[in-house]
Amino acid sequence: MQFLKMLFWCLLAFLAAAFTLGNWTTVPIRLVGGLVADVNLPLLLFLTFLLGLVPTLIWQHAARWRLRQRLSAAERSLAAVSAETSAYVAPTAPVTTNIQPTV
DSSP: OHHHHHHHHHHHHHHHHHHHHHTOOEEEEEOGGGOEEEEEHHHHHHHHHHHHHHHHHHHHHHHHHHHHHHHHHHHHHHHHHHHHHHHOOOOOOOOOOOOOOOO
């Protein structure tokens, strides 16, 4: 399985390198104030990818942190309730039976 994972990542890296070499052209980007920035197309696509990936990763990390906090609070309250319940032992009265032996 490790071999397949490594093969997948190598294939992905090869495809990215082939795409980069095949599309190495400059793209003019018009900025504010009449400025023009010449950016390579692979760099522009990578920055666009990161622009979408980073906020998603931040949101996912915050959601996992929030769920982890809620889970730990629930575990603490469950432990407190379990400790209170196990500490209380109700007194029991001895059971008396009136059974007459039959001979």
